[in-house]
Amino acid sequence: MPLLAIQDLTLDFASGGKSVRALDHVSLTVNEGETVCLVGESGSGKTVTAMSVARLLPTPPAQYSGGKIVIGGGDVLSMTKRELRAVRGAVVNYVFQDPGAALNPVFRVGQQILESLKLHQPEHATEAEVIRLLTMVGIPAPEIRARSYPHQMSGGMQQRIMIAMAIATRPKLLIADEPTTALDVTIQAQILKLLRDLQKQLGMGILLITHNLRVVQEVADRVAVMYAGQVVEQGNVAEVCARPHHPYTRALLKAVPEIGAGKERLLAIPGTPPQLGSWPTGCHFHPRCPQRQHDCDEKEPALIPTLGERRARCMYWELTPAPNEEFHGCGD
Numbered sequence: 001m002p003l004l005a006i007q008d009l010t011l012d013f014a015s016g017g018k019s020v021r022a023l024d025h026v027s028l029t030v031n032e033g034e035t036v037c038l039v040g041e042s043g044s045g046k047t048v049t050a051m052s053v054a055r056l057l058p059t060p061p062a063q064y065s066g067g068k069i070v071i072g073g074g075d076v077l078s079m080t081k082r083e084l085r086a087v088r089g090a091v092v093n094y095v096f097q098d099p100g101a102a103l104n105p106v107f108r109v110g111q112q113i114l115e116s117l118k119l120h121q122p123e124h125a126t127e128a129e130v131i132r133l134l135t136m137v138g139i140p141a142p143e144i145r146a147r148s149y150p151h152q153m154s155g156g157m158q159q160r161i162m163i164a165m166a167i168a169t170r171p172k173l174l175i176a177d178e179p180t181t182a183l184d185v186t187i188q189a190q191i192l193k194l195l196r197d198l199q200k201q202l203g204m205g206i207l208l209i210t211h212n213l214r215v216v217q218e219v220a221d222r223v224a225v226m227y228a229g230q231v232v233e234q235g236n237v238a239e240v241c242a243r244p245h246h247p248y249t250r251a252l253l254k255a256v257p258e259i260g261a262g263k264e265r266l267l268a269i270p271g272t273p274p275q276l277g278s279w280p281t282g283c284h285f286h287p288r289c290p291q292r293q294h295d296c297d298e299k300e301p302a303l304i305p306t307l308g309e310r311r312a313r314c315m316y317w318e319l320t321p322a323p324n325e326e327f328h329g330c331g332d
Contacts, residue, residue, distance in 0.1 A: 001073075002029040003173055003205040004053065004092075009067035011052060013276075014060050020277035022048050024229040024284075025067070027303060030173060035199065035206040037216040037237070039252075040226035041273050046209045047097075049226070050175050053207070054088045055079075071173065089120040093171040097178040099158035103150040109161045110134075110146030113168055120169040133164040136201075137194060156187035160194065167198060174199075177209040192219050213256050217241060225249045228274050228284035231303060235310035245312035247289045283314070291319055 011023040023045050030036045038046045051057050053069055055076055069076040072091045079087065096102040104112055110130050117125035127146075134142035137160040150158055159179060166174055176195065180188035196219060199206055208219060216223050216237060223241075224234040225248065233246040244250040251269045271288040274280060280287055286296040293316055303313045 003032045003034075003071065004028075004030040004207065005068070005070040006049070006053070007068040007070070009049070009052060009069060010065040011048065011057075012063045012065050014063065015277070019063065019065075021279070022062075022229055022276060023052070024279075025303075026226075026229070026231050027067075028224045028231055028234060030205045030207050032172070032205055033199065033203050034221045035196075035208060035219050037208045037210055037220035037223045038226060039210055039213065039216055039223060041211065043273055043276070044226040045229040046211075046226055047177055050094075050177055050207065050209050052076075053173075053175060054092050054094075055084060056088075056094075089116070089169040089171065091171060092173040092175060093166040093169050095159070095162050095166050095174065095176040095179050097181055099162040100150065100155065102162060103158060105150055108147050108149055109153070113146075113161070113165050116165045116168045124168075129168075133168055134161075136167070136198070137161075137164045138190070139164070155183055156190065159183065159187075159191055163191075163194065163198070167202060167204075170202070171204060173205045173207065175207045175209070178211070179208070180210075180212070180215065188215075195219065213241075213252060225252070228279050229276075230284060230313060232285065232313040233311065234303075235306075235308075239308075239310060245306045245310060245317040246285075246314045247291050248285045249312075251288075251290075291316065 006026055006028050009023055009026040012019040012021050026045070026049055028036065038049060040046055048057070053071065053076065064077050072087060074083065076087065103109065113130045113133060114125060117129060130146055131142045134146060139145050139157060139160055153161065179195070180191050183191065192215065195206065198204070210216060220237045222235060223237050224231050225246065226232065227248045233240065233244065233249045240249060241253065244253060254267045255269060269288055274284065280297065282297040282300055283289070286292045289296065299315065301313050301315045303311050306312050306317050
């Protein structure tokens with residue numbers, strides 16, 4: 001059984017007296033000890049999907065209109081508040097995108113980690129455990145840094161503190177939402193290596209949200225590609241990057257710059273993503289798709305099996321890519 005199984009999740013937001021669909025039959029799984037990357041343009045629904053796993057979105061305005069989110073053997077969407085409190089932190093925990101905003105500026109970082117321990121691991125709520133966690137995430141001089149305030153630390157160190165708080169609860173699933181955003185490439189590599197090392201050490205499953213295809217190739221076992229509230233392709237990272245089955249995945253890969261390729265301009269995806277609540281009929285990607293067929297604006301494709309364990313939301317996936325076109329990974 002997967003550690004996390006999202007099945008046909010549909011979610012709406014109440015806006016101006018009407019419901020606006022944000023997620024449209026989203027399905028994905030994360031297994032124990034596995035890293036799955038959820039990738040796509042801004043506004044595709046990645047963060048909304050991630051926040052839904054532990055039902056962190058306020059209801060209203062959010063409304064779960066269908067589907068299941070099964071984690072730890074139970075459906076999150078049918079849990080009581082008490083059952084949810086047992087899942088949040090202990091079973092699933094989060095590393096949020098902006099650590100500077102997520103950390104409380106008026107408390108020392110050691111106090112914040114200790115508070116997390118008191119809530120979810122009271123038997124381990126000691127100063128020694130705080131120091132051990134800071135050491136695990138690579139904070140130098142942890143005894144001194146535990147007494148620091150967030151503003152006294154760099155962005156990379158703030159992110160390490162967020163990771164320490166997340167693993168303090170010993171979760172089975174860690175959800176990291178753009179954990180390397182706004183960090184320079186050297187610190188990004190360090191944070192990604194830290195996540196990989198902690199996963200091996202603790203056996204966690206990781207759902208990592210990103211728009212960076214280089215990150216996908218660096219850390220993921222499998223990848224799910226989102227567009228306009230839908231998962232449009234998912235599968236093994238190496239296979240998806242070598243031969244994408246959905247035109248949107250193909251377009252994303254073609255837009256990745258190649259070092260030494262000598263290209264004067266990047267191959268941008270034409271048009272813009274549709275606004276929330278203004279999705280086109282039929283395939284959501286068809287207005288931007290260079291391979292659209294005559295009925296792509298009429299029939300909405302399902303996420304269907306393609307080859308092996310691959311799945312794609314395209315009726316004409318076998319046309320993608322062209323036989324004479326090769327892809328060399330997610331940003332080599």
